[in-house]
Amino acid sequence: MYVRDADADGPTVMVVGGMHGDEANGYTAAGKIKDWSIDAGKLVVLPEANKNAIRSTNRIYNDGTDLNRQFPTGEEPTTSLAREIWDVVVMEDIDFLFDLHSSYGIYNSGDGGVGQGIFSTQAGGATSYRKELVSYLNANYISNSTYDYSGATSSDGSSPMLKHKVGAISTQEPSFTRRPAKTTDRSPSRSEKRPPQYRSSSNGSASSPIRWRMTET
Numbered sequence: 001m002y003v004r005d006a007d008a009d010g011p012t013v014m015v016v017g018g019m020h021g022d023e024a025n026g027y028t029a030a031g032k033i034k035d036w037s038i039d040a041g042k043l044v045v046l047p048e049a050n051k052n053a054i055r056s057t058n059r060i061y062n063d064g065t066d067l068n069r070q071f072p073t074g075e076e077p078t079t080s081l082a083r084e085i086w087d088v089v090v091m092e093d094i095d096f097l098f099d100l101h102s103s104y105g106i107y108n109s110g111d112g113g114v115g116q117g118i119f120s121t122q123a124g125g126a127t128s129y130r131k132e133l134v135s136y137l138n139a140n141y142i143s144n145s146t147y148d149y150s151g152a153t154s155s156d157g158s159s160p161m162l163k164h165k166v167g168a169i170s171t172q173e174p175s176f177t178r179r180p181a182k183t184t185d186r187s188p189s190r191s192e193k194r195p196p197q198y199r200s201s202s203n204g205s206a207s208s209p210i211r212w213r214m215t216e217t
């Protein structure tokens with residue numbers, strides 16, 4: 001874990017990458033963000049949350065657990081690694097969480113992927129912050145509107161993901177999951193190898209790609 005404190009007061013922002021070991025964009029970006037200098041506040045970066053899964057390039061490690069399903073709201077996290085991560089969230093008293101993942105496809109294109117989606121919780125001003133972030137990214141980084149960032153407010157505490165748990169705690173920190181497309185040129189194609197589609201075990205309508213898009217991170 002990397003912690004950078006600025007002289008000036010400001011919010012504490014936590015960035016997590018590598019919750020899933022086969023989502024290289026997330027942990028690669030987090031590995032760069034840990035070296036950022038900041039003007040104010042505090043930056044807490046956990047670039048490789050699930051090192052063993054990253055080493056084996058698997059979504060889950062061989063203990064059989066999906067790390068991003070071990071954070072039930074209102075209960076203790078369900079694995080020791082998840083508890084250690086949650087301890088950091090509580091100890092650092094974070095104001096914002098960015099949980100960086102990867103996906104194939106184009107969000108809302110009908111191809112079944114979430115692509116360049118940014119998903120906020122319902123906490124605090126998270127939804128409006130997300131919309132501002134989407135506008136900023138599209139104006140400054142995306143030249144072809146086909147690949148514009150998009151997203152939704154999707155975290156309501158009903159799923160045991162880290163962002164849901166953060167979004168649900170009493171201080172109501174906004175949290176986001178950013179999911180850049182897996183291809184580096186932001187032009188993912190249907191011929192790209194599709195990763196397995198993991199689904200929430202409690203999701204009775206798992207065959208619906210829309211439902212899956214909203215639950216999968």
Ligand SMILES: [Zn+2]
Nearest residue numbers: 020023101217
């Ligand atoms: Zn993921």
